Amino acid sequence: MTFVRFGVIGCGNAGSFHVISCKDSPESPVRFVAAHDANEKTLARFSKVHKLNPYTDLDKFLGSDIDAVLLSVPHYLHATLAERVAAAGKHILCEKPMATTLEECDRMVAAAKRASVKFMIAENHRFLPAHRLIKDVVQRGLIGDVFLGRAYEGAFVPSRVFLDPDNWQFTYDKGGGGVVADQGCHKFATLNWMLGEVDKAECWLGKALNSPATKGEDCAIVLLRYKSGALITVDVSSVTVHPLTNRLELHGTKGTILEDHAWESPVSIFSSHEQAEKKGEFYSPKVEHGVYPKYYLISAREEDTHFADCILNDRTPDFTPEQAKQAVAVTLLSYLSAKKGSAAAMSELEAIAKTKGTKSVLAGLENAVQRNYDGMRWS
Numbered sequence: 001m002t003f004v005r006f007g008v009i010g011c012g013n014a015g016s017f018h019v020i021s022c023k024d025s026p027e028s029p030v031r032f033v034a035a036h037d038a039n040e041k042t043l044a045r046f047s048k049v050h051k052l053n054p055y056t057d058l059d060k061f062l063g064s065d066i067d068a069v070l071l072s073v074p075h076y077l078h079a080t081l082a083e084r085v086a087a088a089g090k091h092i093l094c095e096k097p098m099a100t101t102l103e104e105c106d107r108m109v110a111a112a113k114r115a116s117v118k119f120m121i122a123e124n125h126r127f128l129p130a131h132r133l134i135k136d137v138v139q140r141g142l143i144g145d146v147f148l149g150r151a152y153e154g155a156f157v158p159s160r161v162f163l164d165p166d167n168w169q170f171t172y173d174k175g176g177g178g179v180v181a182d183q184g185c186h187k188f189a190t191l192n193w194m195l196g197e198v199d200k201a202e203c204w205l206g207k208a209l210n211s212p213a214t215k216g217e218d219c220a221i222v223l224l225r226y227k228s229g230a231l232i233t234v235d236v237s238s239v240t241v242h243p244l245t246n247r248l249e250l251h252g253t254k255g256t257i258l259e260d261h262a263w264e265s266p267v268s269i270f271s272s273h274e275q276a277e278k279k280g281e282f283y284s285p286k287v288e289h290g291v292y293p294k295y296y297l298i299s300a301r302e303e304d305t306h307f308a309d310c311i312l313n314d315r316t317p318d319f320t321p322e323q324a325k326q327a328v329a330v331t332l333l334s335y336l337s338a339k340k341g342s343a344a345a346m347s348e349l350e351a352i353a354k355t356k357g358t359k360s361v362l363a364g365l366e367n368a369v370q371r372n373y374d375g376m377r378w379s
């Protein structure tokens with residue numbers, strides 16, 4: 001086998017950028033060949049545009065000659081559909097966040113293990129060339145021990161998505177919460193990769209739009225303390241007004257890294273380390289990049305190619321389900337803190353997981369959201 005035949009479940013935004021990102025590369029080991037969606041019109045349109053075999057019936061789709069499935073569906077469906085895909089013996093690439101609770105994450109891991117299929121969460125930030133460069137710089141010690149940092153995820157989403165009560169995104173029941181669950185997970189997965197495990201979180205949730213009560217926060221601040229001692233601020237919003245971007249700033253004992261995906265050259269490094277490319281002055285190494293939407297397509301291509309490569313060569317994916325679960329844990333820890341109105345330790349979340357279950361963290365979360373929209377003029 002020289003390529004992997006992928007089918008897509010969920011023909012929306014994410015499904016589109018995955019299919020588009022790989023299709024112009026004839027040597028790619030990724031071939032999207034089939035699609036399934038609960039909405040027949042969406043399925044017909046998507047399959048026609050991308051020249052895929054449409055399946056209205058999930059069992060027939062899973063019984064077809066696909067090797068792997070990209071799951072790009074609402075978050076509350078990730079666990080159940082991953083179990084269906086695994087039971088059909090197909091490899092699973094599932095969009096972020098892994099799931100809405102830690103128990104769902106465990107179900108997904110167990111299903112993949114039972115079926116001996118490859119399983120990876122499509123966390124595109126783990127595959128962004130700029131983030132890989134930063135990880136390498138941190139790992140090589142070029143900025144020394146990281147003690148402080150700041151991360152920003154600003155994925156602008158049209159306000160109608162927040163205001164529409166029928167849209168699943170950012171809802172408590174289908175999305176697992178607002179922007180911390182939907183967007184913060186990118187930052188948590190990236191920061192954990194570079195800095196290790198989170199020890200404590202403190203979080204504030206806000207609404208700048210007067211969205212329905214079923215919808216979670218549209219902006220938030222999370223303060224993280226890592227076990228290493230590093231103190232990090234994570235700001236996240238989907239209503240800030242600018243083209244989609246994300247930022248990272250890390251400060252260590254030997255230097256600083258500044259990153260913004262809105263920049264043509266997204267990473268700037270200052271280092272006093274002997275092995276720095278340019279010691280004692282800011283420099284910007286070359287990485288494959290283009291402002292949004294290009295960097296998204298690059299990251300989707302990289303993650304899909306990596307997953308296909310793991311299937312073809314029987315390798316373990318670089319981003320493991322355990323790491324993806326840790327990102328969900330930081331989301332839930334942030335929500336736990338917002339509900340308490342004070343910092344929450346990871347050990348508290350672990351205790352909840354062992355007793356009443358982590359779904360309980362989402363219950364009543366709407367009462368922890370500060371409403372900022374009165375008097376705000378959006379139009």
Ligand SMILES: NC(=O)c1ccc[n+]([C@@H]2O[C@H](COP(=O)([O-])OP(=O)(O)OC[C@H]3O[C@@H](n4cnc5c(N)ncnc54)[C@H](O)[C@@H]3O)[C@@H](O)[C@H]2O)c1
Nearest residue numbers: 010011012013014015037038039042072073095096097124
């Ligand atoms: N990596 C990223 O930056 C990024 C960007 C966007 C979305 N996502 C993720 O991708 C996933 C999907 O998000 P989206 O924005 O594409 O959502 P979307 O609403 O645009 O698309 C979801 C699709 O799933 C279909 N669907 C719903 N229930 C289904 C079911 N039971 N069976 C089959 N199909 C079903 C819907 O009809 C819809 O077409 C989410 O996990 C989201 O967080 C990731």
